[in-house]
Amino acid sequence: MASKVSQFMQLGRKIVAVGRNYKAHAHELGNALPSKPMLFLKPTSSYIAEGEKIRIPEGCTSLHHEVELGIVIGKPGSRISEQDAASHIGGYILALDMTARDFQEEAKKKGHPWSLAKGFDTSCPVSGFIDKDKISDPSKVRLWLKVNDSLKQDGNTGDMIFSIPHLISYISRYFRLEEGDVILTGTPEGVGPVGSGDVIEAGLSDVVTMKFQVEQS
Numbered sequence: 001m002a003s004k005v006s007q008f009m010q011l012g013r014k015i016v017a018v019g020r021n022y023k024a025h026a027h028e029l030g031n032a033l034p035s036k037p038m039l040f041l042k043p044t045s046s047y048i049a050e051g052e053k054i055r056i057p058e059g060c061t062s063l064h065h066e067v068e069l070g071i072v073i074g075k076p077g078s079r080i081s082e083q084d085a086a087s088h089i090g091g092y093i094l095a096l097d098m099t100a101r102d103f104q105e106e107a108k109k110k111g112h113p114w115s116l117a118k119g120f121d122t123s124c125p126v127s128g129f130i131d132k133d134k135i136s137d138p139s140k141v142r143l144w145l146k147v148n149d150s151l152k153q154d155g156n157t158g159d160m161i162f163s164i165p166h167l168i169s170y171i172s173r174y175f176r177l178e179e180g181d182v183i184l185t186g187t188p189e190g191v192g193p194v195g196s197g198d199v200i201e202a203g204l205s206d207v208v209t210m211k212f213q214v215e216q217s
C-alpha cells in the first residue's frame, strides 16, 4: 500500500482542502468560526515538488503562504467512521496552500468559487511522502513557516477546530476517498504575502523541512 500511496502526485488523485480549521486564522481574516468543515478542491496540476518554483499567477497582487499538514489516503472508502479513520491514512505530507488572496477576496464579494485563487499552477508545493509511522500522533505536530528566514507561522495541529478523524469521516460522506487522495487540513495563523525572489521554508516538527522560491510568472 505505502509504495503506491507514496506516489500520490503521479496517481493524480484529488486534493480536498479544509478552510478556516484554526480559530486564530479564521479570526485574522475576519471570518466567523465554521460549524462544520468548510471544503474546497485544488486540482492535482497545482502540485510542485522541491526544486520547482512557486509562480505568482498573472494579475495577482497578493499571493499568500499557508502551511498545512496533508493527509495521504492509503485505503479507499466512503462513509468512513471516525473510529476507522486512522486505518485509511497511508501517510503524510507537508504542503503549502498558496492562495491568491486578492482573487479570493473578489470571488468572496461576488459569491464566486475560489478555483482560481486556490488552484492555479504551482499553488500546491509539497514535501516528499512521510511514512505513517514517522508521525505517532498527527494531532500534536508543530507546523512552521519562514519567509526569507523570518518566522511567519508557528502553529500546532492540536489547535485544529475539526480533528483529523472527523475530517476524514465528514469528507467521505460526500467524496469517496481513494488511494493517493490528499486532504489539506487547514492553516494556522500568520498567513501573509510573498513576492518575487522570496524564499519560503517550512517544517513539520522534526520530521521534514522544505524550501521553495517564488517568482513572477
Ligand SMILES: O=C(O)/C=C/C(=O)CC(=O)C(=O)O
Pocket (backbone or CB within 6 Å): 017, 018, 019, 020, 021, 022, 025, 029, 031, 066, 097, 099, 185, 186, 187
Ligand atoms: O475565508 C477566507 O477569507 C479565507 C479562507 C482560506 O483561505 C481558508 C484556508 O485555505 C485555510 O484556512 O487553510
Ligand SMILES: [Mg+2]
Pocket (backbone or CB within 6 Å): 017, 018, 019, 066, 068, 097, 186, 187
Ligand atoms: Mg488553506
